[in-house]
Amino acid sequence: MSDRTYRISEIVGTSPEGVDQAITNGIKRAGQTLRHLDWFEVTGIRGQVTGTDASHYQVTMKIGFRLEDDE
Amino acid sequence: MSDRTYRISEIVGTSPEGVDQAITNGIKRAGQTLRHLDWFEVTGIRGQVTGTDASHYQVTMKIGFRLEDDE
Amino acid sequence: MSDRTYRISEIVGTSPEGVDQAITNGIKRAGQTLRHLDWFEVTGIRGQVTGTDASHYQVTMKIGFRLEDDE
Amino acid sequence: MSDRTYRISEIVGTSPEGVDQAITNGIKRAGQTLRHLDWFEVTGIRGQVTGTDASHYQVTMKIGFRLEDDE
Amino acid sequence: MSDRTYRISEIVGTSPEGVDQAITNGIKRAGQTLRHLDWFEVTGIRGQVTGTDASHYQVTMKIGFRLEDDE
Amino acid sequence: MSDRTYRISEIVGTSPEGVDQAITNGIKRAGQTLRHLDWFEVTGIRGQVTGTDASHYQVTMKIGFRLEDDE
Amino acid sequence: MSDRTYRISEIVGTSPEGVDQAITNGIKRAGQTLRHLDWFEVTGIRGQVTGTDASHYQVTMKIGFRLEDDE
Amino acid sequence: MSDRTYRISEIVGTSPEGVDQAITNGIKRAGQTLRHLDWFEVTGIRGQVTGTDASHYQVTMKIGFRLEDDE
Amino acid sequence: MSDRTYRISEIVGTSPEGVDQAITNGIKRAGQTLRHLDWFEVTGIRGQVTGTDASHYQVTMKIGFRLEDDE
Amino acid sequence: MSDRTYRISEIVGTSPEGVDQAITNGIKRAGQTLRHLDWFEVTGIRGQVTGTDASHYQVTMKIGFRLEDDE
Amino acid sequence: MSDRTYRISEIVGTSPEGVDQAITNGIKRAGQTLRHLDWFEVTGIRGQVTGTDASHYQVTMKIGFRLEDDE
Amino acid sequence: MSDRTYRISEIVGTSPEGVDQAITNGIKRAGQTLRHLDWFEVTGIRGQVTGTDASHYQVTMKIGFRLEDDE
Numbered sequence: 001m002s003d004r005t006y007r008i009s010e011i012v013g014t015s016p017e018g019v020d021q022a023i024t025n026g027i028k029r030a031g032q033t034l035r036h037l038d039w040f041e042v043t044g045i046r047g048q049v050t051g052t053d054a055s056h057y058q059v060t061m062k063i064g065f066r067l068e069d070d071e
Numbered sequence: 072m073s074d075r076t077y078r079i080s081e082i083v084g085t086s087p088e089g090v091d092q093a094i095t096n097g098i099k100r101a102g103q104t105l106r107h108l109d110w111f112e113v114t115g116i117r118g119q120v121t122g123t124d125a126s127h128y129q130v131t132m133k134i135g136f137r138l139e140d141d142e
Numbered sequence: 143m144s145d146r147t148y149r150i151s152e153i154v155g156t157s158p159e160g161v162d163q164a165i166t167n168g169i170k171r172a173g174q175t176l177r178h179l180d181w182f183e184v185t186g187i188r189g190q191v192t193g194t195d196a197s198h199y200q201v202t203m204k205i206g207f208r209l210e211d212d213e
Numbered sequence: 214m215s216d217r218t219y220r221i222s223e224i225v226g227t228s229p230e231g232v233d234q235a236i237t238n239g240i241k242r243a244g245q246t247l248r249h250l251d252w253f254e255v256t257g258i259r260g261q262v263t264g265t266d267a268s269h270y271q272v273t274m275k276i277g278f279r280l281e282d283d284e
Numbered sequence: 285m286s287d288r289t290y291r292i293s294e295i296v297g298t299s300p301e302g303v304d305q306a307i308t309n310g311i312k313r314a315g316q317t318l319r320h321l322d323w324f325e326v327t328g329i330r331g332q333v334t335g336t337d338a339s340h341y342q343v344t345m346k347i348g349f350r351l352e353d354d355e
Numbered sequence: 356m357s358d359r360t361y362r363i364s365e366i367v368g369t370s371p372e373g374v375d376q377a378i379t380n381g382i383k384r385a386g387q388t389l390r391h392l393d394w395f396e397v398t399g400i401r402g403q404v405t406g407t408d409a410s411h412y413q414v415t416m417k418i419g420f421r422l423e424d425d426e
Numbered sequence: 427m428s429d430r431t432y433r434i435s436e437i438v439g440t441s442p443e444g445v446d447q448a449i450t451n452g453i454k455r456a457g458q459t460l461r462h463l464d465w466f467e468v469t470g471i472r473g474q475v476t477g478t479d480a481s482h483y484q485v486t487m488k489i490g491f492r493l494e495d496d497e
Numbered sequence: 498m499s500d501r502t503y504r505i506s507e508i509v510g511t512s513p514e515g516v517d518q519a520i521t522n523g524i525k526r527a528g529q530t531l532r533h534l535d536w537f538e539v540t541g542i543r544g545q546v547t548g549t550d551a552s553h554y555q556v557t558m559k560i561g562f563r564l565e566d567d568e
Numbered sequence: 569m570s571d572r573t574y575r576i577s578e579i580v581g582t583s584p585e586g587v588d589q590a591i592t593n594g595i596k597r598a599g600q601t602l603r604h605l606d607w608f609e610v611t612g613i614r615g616q617v618t619g620t621d622a623s624h625y626q627v628t629m630k631i632g633f634r635l636e637d638d639e
Numbered sequence: 640m641s642d643r644t645y646r647i648s649e650i651v652g653t654s655p656e657g658v659d660q661a662i663t664n665g666i667k668r669a670g671q672t673l674r675h676l677d678w679f680e681v682t683g684i685r686g687q688v689t690g691t692d693a694s695h696y697q698v699t700m701k702i703g704f705r706l707e708d709d710e
Numbered sequence: 711m712s713d714r715t716y717r718i719s720e721i722v723g724t725s726p727e728g729v730d731q732a733i734t735n736g737i738k739r740a741g742q743t744l745r746h747l748d749w750f751e752v753t754g755i756r757g758q759v760t761g762t763d764a765s766h767y768q769v770t771m772k773i774g775f776r777l778e779d780d781e
Numbered sequence: 782m783s784d785r786t787y788r789i790s791e792i793v794g795t796s797p798e799g800v801d802q803a804i805t806n807g808i809k810r811a812g813q814t815l816r817h818l819d820w821f822e823v824t825g826i827r828g829q830v831t832g833t834d835a836s837h838y839q840v841t842m843k844i845g846f847r848l849e850d851d852e
Contacts, residue, residue, distance in 0.1 A: 003652075003653050003654050003655075003661075003664045004653055005650055005651065005652055005653065005664065005665050005668035005669070006650060006651040006653075007648065007649070007650050007651075008649040008650065008651065008699070009362065009649075010362070010363040010364075010365075010417070010649075011360055011361060011362050011363065011422075012360065012361040012362075012363065012419065013358075013360055014358050014359055014360065014361075015358050016358075017091075018090075018091035019090055019091055019160075019161055020091075020159075020160035020161055020162075020196075020199075022358075023189070023196050024195070024196055025358045025360065026360050027191055027194060027195065027196050028194050028195070029360035029422060030194070030360070031191075031193065031194025032194075037191040037193075037194060038190070038191060039188060039189065039190055039191060040188065040189050040191060040196065041186070041187070041188045042186075042187035042188070044112070044113075045112070045113035046110060046111065046112045046113070047094070047110065047111050048109070048110055049098055049102075049108040049109060049110060049111060049134070051102065051108075052098060052099050052101070052102025052103075052108060053095070053098065053099070054091075054094050054095050054098050054111065057091075060363070062649070063191070064651065067650075067668060074226075074227050074228050074229075074235075074238045075227055076224055076225065076226055076227065076238065076239050076242035076243070077224060077225040077227075078222065078223070078224050078225075079223040079224065079225065079273070080291065081223075081291070081292040081293075081294075081346070082289055082290060082291050082292065082351075083289065083290040083291075083292065083348065084287075084289055085287050085288055085289065085290075086287050087287075088162075089161075089162035090161055090162055091162075093287075096287045096289065097289050100289035100351060101289070115183070115184075116183070116184035117181060117182065117183045117184070118165070118181065118182050119180070119181055120169055120173075120179040120180060120181060120182060120205070122173065122179075123169060123170050123172070123173025123174075123179060124166070124169065124170070125162075125165050125166055125169050125182065128162075131292070133223070135225065138224075138242060145439075145440050145441050145442075145448075145451045146440055147437055147438065147439055147440065147451065147452050147455035147456070148437060148438040148440075149435065149436070149437050149438075150436040150437065150438065150486070151717065152436075152717070152718040152719075152720075152772070153715055153716065153717050153718065153777075154715065154716040154717075154718065154774065155713075155715055156713050156714055156715065156716075157713050158713075164713075167713045167715065168715050171715035171777060172715070202718070204436070206438065209437075209455060216297075216298050216299050216300075216306075216309045217298055218295055218296065218297055218298065218309065218310050218313035218314070219295060219296040219298075220293065220294070220295050220296075221294040221295065221296065221344070223294075230375075231374075231375035232374055232375055232586075232587055233375075233585075233586035233587055233588075233622075233625075236615070236622050237621070237622050240617055240620060240621065240622050241620050241621070243620070244617075244619065244620025245620075250617040250619075250620060251616070251617060252614060252615065252616055252617060253614065253615050253617060253622065254612070254613070254614045255612075255613035255614070257396070257397075258396070258397035259394060259395065259396045259397070260378070260394065260395050261393070261394055262382055262386075262392040262393060262394060262395060262418070264386065264392075265382060265383050265385070265386025265387075265392060266379070266382065266383070267375075267378050267379055267382050267395060270375075275294070276617070277296065280295075280313060301517075302516075302517035303444075303445055303516055303517055304443075304444035304445055304446075304480075304483075304517075307473070307480050308479070308480055311475055311478055311479065311480050312478050312479070314478070315475075315477065315478025316478075321475040321477075321478060322474070322475060323472060323473065323474055323475060324472065324473050324475060324480065325470070325471070325472045326470075326471035326472070328538070328539075329538070329539035330536060330537065330538045330539070331520070331536065331537050331538075332535070332536055333524055333528075333534040333535060333536060333537060333560070335528065335534075336524060336525050336527070336528025336529075336534060337521070337524065337525070338517075338520050338521050338524050338537065341517075347475070364646065365646070365647040365649075365701070366644055366645060366646050366647065366706075367644065367645040367646075367647065367703065368642075368644055369642050369643055369644065369645075370642050371642075372588075373587075373588035374587055374588055375588075377642075380642045380644065381644050384644035384706060385644070399609070399610075400609070400610035401607060401608065401609045401610070402591070402607065402608050402609075403606070403607055404595055404599075404605040404606060404607060404608060404631070406599065406605075407595060407596050407598070407599025407600075407605060408592070408595065408596070409588075409591050409592050409595050409608065412588075415647070429723075429724050429725050429726075429732075429735045430724055431721055431722065431723055431724065431735065431736050431739035431740070432721060432722040432724075433719065433720070433721050433722075434720040434721065434722065434770070436720075445515075445516055446514075446515035446516055446517075446551075446554075449544070449551050450550070450551055453546055453549060453550065453551050454549050454550070456549070457546075457548065457549025458549075463546040463548075463549060464545070464546060465543060465544065465545055465546060466543065466544050466546060466551065467541070467542070467543045467544075468541075468542035468543070488720070489546070490722065493721075493739060500581075500582050500583050500584075500590075500593045501582055502579055502580065502581055502582065502593065502594050502597035502598070503579060503580040503582075504577065504578070504579050504580075505578040505579065505580065505628070506578075506788065507578075507788070507789040507791075507843070508786055508787060508788050508789065508848075509786065509787040509788075509789065509845065510784075510786055511784050511785055511786065511787075512784050513784075519784075522784045522786065523786050526786035526848060527786070557789070559578070561580065564579075564597060571794075571795050571796050571797075571803075571806045572795055573792055573793065573794055573795065573806065573807050573810035573811070574792060574793040574795075575790065575791070575792050575793075576791040576792065576793065576841070577791075578791075630791070632793065635792075635810060656730075657729075657730035658729055658730055658799075658800055659730075659798075659799035659800055659801075659835075659838075662828070662835050663834070663835050666830055666833060666834065666835050667833050667834070669833070670830075670832065670833025671833075676830040676832075676833060677829070677830060678827060678828065678829055678830060679827065679828050679830060679835065680825070680826070680827045681825075681826035681827070683751070683752075684751070684752035685749060685750065685751045685752070686733070686749065686750050687748070687749055688737055688741075688747040688748060688749060688750060688773070690741065690747075691737055691738050691740070691741025691742075691747060692734070692737065692738070693730075693733050693734055693737050693750060696730075702830070727801075728800075728801035729800055729801055730801075754822070754823075755822070755823035756820060756821065756822045756823070757804070757820065757821050758819070758820055759808055759812075759818040759819060759820060759821060759844070761812065761818075762808060762809050762811070762812025762813075762818060763805070763808065763809070764801075764804050764805055764808050764821065767801075
């Protein structure tokens, strides 16, 4: 293994369905512009309330991705 | 937007089913006595174990709600 | 209630399905070797990304279990 | 000094002007319903952005107040 | 066990005698207005100094109590 | 509301005048290259001292902005 | 001093009497199965409430002990 | 009240007896060289173990004291 | 640049006017007895409440200053 | 000094040799795409184990760099 | 990849030479009794001082290892 | 062992060579003015970047030293 460098980008994925889906949505969207996604780490779970329902989950994540040599 | 003030109440929602349901249950119960619920933030995820099963999820949350002028 | 002592063991449960299932898997595995499991507390939620999918959830937990007198 | 007990309430004061004014606004509003306010502690400074301006400051504070004997 | 919800209230118990007594005093006072107290968690230990003596202990605690159905 | 994703960028705004102005300066500069700024959160307040004066305030902030579909 | 290695075990000592006694009880119990206990560090102080009394103190501790060469 | 400035000094008080006594010992010793002690805040509770006994409590504290005008 | 060493002193600056002025006051006072002040970092913002007004701001800061060779 | 703005990028530098080399590698790689690097701050030290050897050090760092006027 | 479970053990590696060597020593010792070591994470760097020299480095680490099916 | 009191001083040691050397330099300098140094604890690792090199390591440490009876 060579001395790879990784960059960490912080995003917020959202979903009306729950924590897992908000994670999934955020990573999918990040993958549209970032290559070589490698891992994620949840740093916060919040959400909006409409009436008395958790109407939108907002999961803050750090996403790590490998930098290419010419990137 | 006027200079609104919000209050934050800390609760523990519980459920045998999982994290999302415990959040949902806690917010619904809080909404029985608090008006104008606005957002929630998860500050802890715990649970009880029965045998070798996660038998009850306990999600600690801060819930923010807007104070009315005459409240 | 006598002056019981508990020990806390830190594990990482994993699952391709989501946070709840990773918790469940970890506790089940811990219960194969530890007796009297009592509670768990999630201390980290991470995961691996394959392509643009959260392909494996990794939930770090502290698990508390009661020590027996002759243990 | 007798063995007084204090309660801590968490609020979010807001203002378009800045951090100090958001603190001032929040405490004034809290004082409409709570007696014997004693101290505050800032636990978070956030805000909304409109265009490229910090358009609204939101200061989260813990406010301590003394409980009366018959309260 | 049904899906109970708990609320967490933060208080500061005080005593000239020490940490344990400050905890005891704070919980007793909280119990005058809150029903179904269940657990406490110490979040800070401070105090005042008079001359060169720890003259008053101030223990900040979170106290959890169960919400009733009609509460 | 659709399942929007937000990105969080961390910056340091500076000013010789004070905390509010350092926040304002940092957000204005960030808005030159980032679109759809939405919120900020202060994560650190530091500064330089010249002689015995706080000669330059440095406020570290996380700034959240919404990602567009084709961004 | 040679290059000793230590292991850290996390336990919860309990007592109806107070913080010091809960620490004492937990260490005594840990010493029944672990050799060469060296230091402890308190990481949390909680307890149960019965009525309006702190009926059981629960002190979470990390306990460090030296590993022997053949251990 | 004028614009007083306070300094915070960090010390470790020790005692074989318990947490309260370690706090008391540390403050008394600090008072031999520092004037105008005002408050303390416990930032850590550790100790040494001899055999299976908590043989020496070590309480880390921050102590605040008021600076005089010509100090 | 040689291998300079810095010392960090923790103080609390106060002011009835606001956060910036409390920082300024604290640093000015620290500069009466410490030479070569270099930077500050805010570690806490608290204050006293009189009636329903934030009557006194108390900003805890770490101040770094360079040690001279013969100091 | 004008009111410069800095951006903070989080990276993970790696090396089989140790902490210092992992820091050096990460910064060198970051400097290939970012101009005006100014400071770094280590936020985590992890690594992989192969057999019983720390085979690869992974140092997470925040790197601050000054934004140019037209950047 | 199946749903593996990992356990995390906390140890303190020591060395008179420096941080890297203390990490190396601790992992080597842990590998004498634990199989399938996978990763480590440094959670604290301390040391003893003899005269004016850092005479012994003590690095606290969490070490993760994979549990076997029959373990 | 009598009831010794320790004081903790926070310093920043620096070096162009690496983390270990910065620790060593800081402790040596502290030992010129403080007697009875006992332990250190690293609380932060930062540094300056020149071009694309970590040109100067800055290690923040707490240093504990025993107070003499007449000190």
